[in-house]
Amino acid sequence: MTTHLDDELLAQWAMGEGGPDESGTAHLASCDRCTTTLAELQLMLGEMHDLPQLETPPAELWARITDELSLDPEDAEDAPVAPVTRLPEERRTAASRRFRGRTLAVAATVAALLGAGVGVGGTALLRDDEKAPPVEVAIKLDPLEGKAGAGTADLVQATSGGQLKVTASGLSANQGFYEVWMINTDGKRMVSLGVLNPSSGGTFQIPGQIIAQGYRIIDISLEPDDGNPEHSHDSIIRGTLPA
Amino acid sequence: MGFARVCAVTSREADTPTPAEIAKAFAEGRPDSLSDAYQRWSTMIFTLALRALGNRADAEDVTQQVFVSAWRGRANFDPDSGQLGAWLTGITRHRIADRLTARSRELRNSEAAAKLAEERPASVVDDRTVDRVVIADELARLGDPRRTILRLAFYEDLTHPQIAEQLDLPLGTVKSHIRRGLLHLRGQLKEVTGDDTSR
Known part of the structure; x- marks a missing residue:
């Protein structure tokens, strides 16, 4: 029985990194499966250098659909905010309504948190008439209990929409990576903005109108590189954008 | 443990239905499944329609038609023989094609534009457009750091050392x-477009 070539090796070759050695070439010559995989990866890579930016339909489209189908307005009211698919975590928002039972407890913990003023830095309104887009709000990110580090988050309005400029200091992990999240003040939902380089910081696109929807807590977590896209529950620094 | 633990909120508990779960509920006609399907696929469908039609109002109409006709025609969807995402993609292709046909008909009715109409492309959606939208949608669903890494590689065209x-x-x-992300995307692409008989 033939042992197939490792898929990751095929992916590497498809990207033009190295190529099959003698035995690899011999295997490819006689194996449809591996030849097909390699060809499909090459084809897909060819298409990946012109990927479209995803576009979210306007919020009222869901209401138009439920109207036309005469579905229960209750359902329509509970409607999904059209997902911002740049964020895998966004999908959880629809599910959150199924967990009303938990909501109170969670809301209480978040209320306690906000009451404690964790992470609410001084806010300043900065106006900048330079070419750089104006900073609307700048907040500090403060360490959570038992954690060390500091940071800033600047909300910027660029032509492409809201952006969050994040800097950090005193973050140094040997393992894993830092991830920027926006957590809803309802304590039920969060979205991931991406990976943060703790030494150089980063600028992140804020999807849609999520600040208005209550995603105002800016949270930096330390994440193990374990393939689990969920928040690790290991938050390091945090701040809250003013309402 | 204090705050670090409690405020990681419910992301873990609020488990999202998988595409297979949505498909099953959809076939059973459970109304919740339509909003789950909308949540999961509306961005992909709207982006596809927008790319094909180049007009937001038309793309909104097509997206609406896709979900309305999918819900009304849910008896035709068999969750055992295919993926809901692929089925919705097929419907989207048809609705886009209908819209393109209607446009060229309108164009032909205008005498001055008759010649232009002759030159217009056929009323079909380019397979590459579908592939690219599906890949973009699946890439956006990867967990970090993989998603950020692939975004930098394929949207920003950074080299691997630059990304590192x-x-x-x-x-x-x-x-x-990047290697594992590519393999995952290839698998997803095959699921959505691989056995789409309409192409």
Whole structure:
């Protein structure tokens, strides 16, 4: 029985990194499966250098659909905010309504948190008439209990929409990576903005109108590189954008 | 443990239905499944319609038609023989094609535009457009750091060493995420478009 070539090796070759050695070439010559995989990866890579930016339909489209189908307005009211698919975590928002039972407890913990003023830095309104887009709000990110580090988050309005400029200091992990999240003040939902380089910081696109929807807590977590896209529950620094 | 633990909120508990679960509920006609399907696929469908039609109002109409006709025609969907995403993609292709046909008909009715109409492309959706939208949608669903790494590689065209430097991650980690990410995307692409008989 033939042992197939490792898929990751095929992916590497498809990207033009190295190529099959003698035995690899011999295997490819006689194996449809591996030849097909390699060809499909090459084809897909060819298409990946012109990927479209995803576009979210306007919020009222869901209401138009439920109207036309005469579905229960209750359902329509509970409607999904059209997902911002740049964020895998966004999908959880629809599910959150199924967990009303938990909501109170969670809301209480978040209320306690906000009451404690964790992470609410001084806010300043900065106006900048330079070419750089104006900073609307700048907040500090403060360490959570038992954690060390500091940071800033600047909300910027660029032509492409809201952006969050994040800097950090005193973050140094040997393992894993830092991830920027926006957590809803309802304590039920969060979205991931991406990976943060703790030494150089980063600028992140804020999807849609999520600040208005209550995603105002800016949270930096330390994440193990374990393939689990969920928040690790290991938050390091945090701040809250003013309402 | 204090705050670090409690405020990670319910992301883990609020488990999202998988596409297979949505498909099953959809076939059973459970109304919740339509909003789940909308949540999961509306961005992909709207982006596809927008790319094909180049007009937001038309893309909104097509997206609306896709979900309305999918819900009304849900008896025709068999969750055992195919994926709901692929089925919705097929409907989207048809609705876009209908819209393109209607447009060229309107164009032909205008005498001055008759010649132009002759030159217009056929009323079909380019397979590559579908592939690219599906890939973009699936890429956006990857967990980090893989998603950020692939975004930098394919949207920003950074080299692997540049990505490693920008994210402060080992080069080997970056390469491994890209290889595995590509394999995952290929699998997803095949599921959505591989057995789409309409192409």
